[in-house]
Amino acid sequence: MRPVMRRALFLAAGLAVLVTLGWSVRDFEALTASGDVVLLELAPADPRSLIQGDYMRLAYAVERQEIHLDAPAGTIILGLDERRIGRFRRLGSTVAHAPGEKAFRVRRTASGDGVTVEPHSFLFQEGQADLYAKARYGIFRVDASGRHLLVGLADADARKIEPR
Structure with missing residues (x-):
């Protein structure tokens, strides 16, 4: 795997983790506000x-x-x-x-x-x-x-x- 491809894959995985964490936080905030x-x-x-x-x-x-x-x-x-x-x-x-x-x-x-x-x-x-x-x-x-x-x-x- 080329370095550019590896770097792009690493960045995509990092972005996916951040989006998942952000979604989870938003979900808990909504539960706290409206549950x-x-x-x-x-x-x-x-x-x-x-x-x-x-x-x-x-x-x-x-x-x-x-x-x-x-x-x-x-x-x-x-x-x-x-x-x-x-x-x-x-x-x-x-x-x-x-x-x-x-x-x-x-x-x-x-x-x-x-x-x-x-x-x-x-x-x-x-x-x-x-x-x-x-x-x-x-x-x-x-x-x-x-x-x-x-x-x-x-x-x-x-x-x-x-x-x-």
Whole structure:
């Protein structure tokens, strides 16, 4: 392969990577701006990492339930209360759900007797550990297909925790 051809191929591959990353960022920004708010109960732990700074490991209440997915990934249907706190109702698809319900994508655990919700950590500014130790809910933005993005943490009153 000639040097000019190799250089052109390298530039084309680099451009493809940049376009893919840009598209992904745009997609997450759109989800953050227009997704429905859903809160999931959580159980935080380990609020410190020497390499990353302050963070909180997250475990969600829905992960403690016995939910059996047939595939490695699937969708559950959450029932939402008046504060938009989601609780598992049933397995489901992304299209058929009643008012007050929301589809939410999950993965099957390795043992197959439960589900896992990503992400399992939340990074925050150094020195804010005491503030975030009050967290009781993860705040997600969720689209119609159940794709979700963790955008914050909330206290016991379902109010978003805002750093000082």
